[in-house]
Amino acid sequence: MKDEDECGGEPLFQDRDFPSEDSSLLCDGSTPIAGMQGHVTWRRPQEICQSPVLFPDNSNLAHAKQGLLGDCWFLCACSFLLKNKHLLNKVFPLDQPEWGDRRYRGAFKFRFWQLGHWTDVSIDDRLPCINSTLCFSRCHSPTAFWVALLEKAYAKLHGSYERLWAGQVSEALVDLTGGLAEHWSVGEFGSGEEQRPEMDSDQVRKRQLDLSLLDPVKDSCAISCSSHASTGAAELGQHHALTVMEWLDVKTLSGRKVLLLRIRNPWGRCCSGGAWIGSSGAGWSSVDPVSALDLQSRLAEGEFWLDEKEFLSQFDDVTVGYPISDEGHLKSIYTGNPLTHNHHLSGRWIKGHSAGGSRNSSSYGSNPKFWLKVCERGEVLVSLLQYRKWRNTKNYAQIPLTDSENTKHQHYQAIALHMWKVEKKRFNLSRKLNKTPCASTHCHAYEREVVLHGQLDPGYYLLVPSIYQPGAEAHFLIRVFSSCSISLSAIKSPAPSLPWRIDGEWETSSFQGSWVEGRTAGGSRNFQSHWQNPYFPFTVFDDTAVMSVNVRVTLHQSRPDSDLLPIGFHIYKSKEGEPESTLGGYEDPVASCVPHCYTQDVSLACCLPPGAYTIVPSTYQPDSPGHFTLSLARRIHRKVVKSQERLGRAIQEISHISVMQS
Incomplete structure (x- = not known):
């Protein structure tokens, strides 16, 4: 596919992972913008006005003006970037060629803070329009486009523009700054x-x-x-x-x-x-x-x-x-002091192992636990941030991982964080947890992030994050910011005693692989070397009895939390009669686990029709070496075998031999 506008004889960049189609606009068609389907054209800024720029000379005209998309929460956070040039330059890196520059190729790069890391998101500059007017957010200056481009990159991060409809200002602030935000x-x-x-x-x-x-x-x-x-x-x-x-x-x-x-x-x-x-x-x-x-x-x-x-x-x-200094340090909204020390660790609530529920539950003590060591008295902030429950997928593989009993708060669990002061690291856990914590978030809240604040004396503190409902699963991130020297570590728990349980009968396969620099580390689909990545063919068999999720894929990278790569994968439909070596000729993926995330595991559950498929796992940037494990679970349907089996008695097996009659 080739763009009509060319620069220097080279075609302008077209983002295949976020194409200029209705699939990038809509998720499930549940919002008013569903009526725009089929009426949107995608235009580059030079097709919208004569002399486009990123930022206008008048700073008042650089502010965002909301369009047809209900994302006022995101635009409020964008206003903060205009007050903080160092944060704006972090999100929108400097020296990107724009229109009129001979280096311009129709592409822009942004960075968003995601789960402890800054994640790169690259887009093309084709923007959704009705006729020649931008549909969604724009600057007050009709010739400035930084807001529209940033909104598109944020929509790509979420999977579609529609997923930006309604949200929390606090979430956007954290994504754009890497800091903290609180509700009052x-x-x-x-x-x-x-x-x-x-x-x-x-x-x-x-x-x-x-x-x-x-x-x-x-x-x-x-x-x-x-x-x-x-x-x-x-x-x-x-x-x-x-x-x-x-x-x-x-x-x-x-x-x-x-x-x-x-x-x-x-x-x-x-x-x-x-x-x-x-x-x-x-x-x-x-x-x-x-x-x-x-x-x-x-x-x-x-x-x-x-x-x-x-x-x-x-x-x-x-x-x-929270304010952030030019040096990148969070500043307390309570004292104005810079919090120059920070640590973060990831964790997970697992059913049957570490999903212990609230303090009302007898299993509360099985929740994940962390040591916070405070070396000298100082101001300390501790936050608990949970991951959203859905992943970005495409087409018929759009399976939101939501709790059917909780439609009002479908993206997040009700979470809380409690902290106890301990005199020494060896103590009676059940007795300690029965005592009043020295600090807590006081109630479980359906928020992405909850925050504790206090002036802490030197010593050890026990942190326990929890979900209100026992058995509810989620991933989370613990973050600590302080004015004094601190350390944060996880208290090791025994391995899960129960296997991963899913409904129905499944067949699971695991594959070991590596991304090797210069050979098999091809990077994301935005790079031509993508097809050098390792690939794993599999088949979905015809089974009319299975109408729901029939494939689950999990990609795990073998690296410490402090040195993770952004990882993701695509699933392609294999072409009949052609060997896997022709991967480069494949069409768009039928399902994708993107954007690439800095996490140990990424997974996707989807429904695929019968046929041959290939999984291509990748890092975001090419030539990023690493080892990984790919797990593939396929639902299988077996007919019930009627037998007279009795407990403790073997079954007599009878072979039926079929003889061909001549």
Whole structure:
């Protein structure tokens, strides 16, 4: 396939892993953008305007304006990048050739923080349009495209644009910064709040907003506000997120102080009718005219001022993203101090082994456990981050790994983190766990990440992450940030006593392989050397009795957590009558476990029709050597054999011999 526009005689890059098709727009068609199917054209920026640029000269025009996609949560996080050039350069690496540059080839690279590592995501610059207008997010300047390109890369990371519909600002902030974010409640706890069973025996407390606490870091942290239902602000619908650009104390003519907050709406229009609206609001008459003009001149398109009382009445939650210094250190939102030490470890809750449930469960002590050693008194933050329960797949292999009993919170489990101070490393575990923890997240929450904060004395601390429901499985990451020297280690548990249990009868095969530099380390599909990767043929047999998932593939890399490669794999339909050596001629994969992830294992469950297939495992970059194990499980259907077998008595076997009659 060849792009119509060429540069220097070379075709422009076309991303085969995220093609310019409806499959990149939609996941399951459950959102309003499903109606766009078949009506979208994909255009490069030079086909949309005459002189495209990445960033406009006017910084106010660089901010994002929301389109037809419900991703205000992501756009609020993008605003934080414009305030922090070092973070923007991390996510959008410098010196990438753009339009008009002789080096331009229609490709851009971004980086997102994923599960402890920065992951590269490369895209082409073909953007979804209706006629010649961008469908989704754009800059306020019609000739600037950094927002639209970043949104496309983030959509590729998630598997489709549709998967960006509705989300948490905190998740996007962490993905764009590698830092932390916390939720704060504006309203009183209990007002219409659903009481759920995952609120365990610990005292339930919901963090209340305290703007004075954040005052020391207000100019460097990210702050977003959101509404859960229609409020007094005109046009503020349900579940909409906005950005707090700044707040300051303004002295009135009577001598008192009023706190004003400048709010940016991703829709690009004002949505408040309060006392400080435009230049005619009643509030402006209470301050000095010169100050009033100065404040009004700061407003860009889509911005408005609210005083503290209006702010607290119109919003339900505030998300606070931790500041990050130019040196890359997280800064505490509680003290403003840099947290110069950090560690992270991955783990897993496994049914029958380490999925012990909440403290209400007798099996709580079987949960994963970690040692945190604090060498001197200091400020410590500990976070528990769980992995999403679905993986990116394609076409009929789109099988979300969701909990059928939990449709409201289909992507995440209800998680919590508890911590105990111990005097020595040898202690009675059951007695310790029966005591009150020195710190905890107080209740299990359906959040991707929960955070503990405290000033800790020197010594050893026991960390126990848990899911509320015993037996619920998930992968997770423990992260620790501190102002003092620390160490983090996992407490080794015995090997699982129960095998991996799946429904039905399965046939499992395992293969050992290696990516060898210069030979079989071909990299992802974005590289021509992809077809040099090892490949593993297999067959799915015709079985009309099996209509659900019939293939499970798991790729495991043999490397320590501190030195993982980004790995993934594709499944291709083999061409009948052709040897496997013709892999390079294969069409697009029928199923994929992408994007490539920095993790020990990646897996995919899918439904494949009968036929011959080939699995191609790969690292993201070519020439990345490593060893791996590929496990393939295929569902098999056996007819029930009726017998008169009795316990303790052997079955008499009878052979039936068929004789050909001449």
